[in-house]
Amino acid sequence: xxxxxxxxxxxxxxxxxxxxxxxxxxxxIAVAEQQRQQGVGRAxxxxxxxxxxxxxxxxxxxxxxxxxxxxRHLYESAGxxxxxxxxxxYRPGRDAYVMSLTxx
Numbered sequence: 001x002x003x004x005x006x007x008x009x010x011x012x013x014x015x016x017x018x019x020x021x022x023x024x025x026x027x028x029i030a031v032a033e034q035q036r037q038q039g040v041g042r043a044x045x046x047x048x049x050x051x052x053x054x055x056x057x058x059x060x061x062x063x064x065x066x067x068x069x070x071x072r073h074l075y076e077s078a079g080x081x082x083x084x085x086x087x088x089x090y091r092p093g094r095d096a097y098v099m100s101l102t103x104x
Contacts (some may be wrong), residue, residue, distance in 0.1 A: 004031075004040050004049055005036040017042040017052060024052030026062040029071075043072055049078065049101070059102040075099050 004013040013031035017024060026048055031040045052060055063081070064071050072082075080099040089096035 002044060004044055006035075013040045013044055013096040015048045015085055016018060019052055019055050019057050022056070022058040024048075024055070024057035024060040026060060036070075041071075042078075045074065058104045059100055061098065061100045063089065063096045063098055065090060066097055071098075072097065075101075 002017075003016050004011070006012050011032070012035040013029070015029045016027040018027065019025070026045070029041055029044055029048075031044075037078040041044065049060060060080075062075065063086070064075060066085070076099075080101045082097045083100050086096040086098060088094065
């Protein structure tokens with residue numbers, strides 16, 4: 001896990017990621033509501049991707065709620081593409097997209 005903190009030592013975001021063999025996984029990115037749209041999420045994502053690549057991950061996978069258009073745009077701008085749709089993944093009526101990024 002990587003935390004992002006501000007000058008007041010307050011946690012403003014975090015990213016949870018891991019690697020299993022040649023595949024990296026972004027399990028969660030969260031940014032405090034008042035800190036959104038300021039590049040915190042992008043910085044956390046880029047840190048995780050750089051670390052996974054340094055660990056020789058060949059691809060990275062994540063799930064994102066289908067309705068979270070801002071999050072999807074962030075992932076797409078980093079090179080992720082939608083690979084699958086998972087209806088009712090989070091609960092009835094809350095679908096997910098499986099997104100992946102491949103370096104090799």
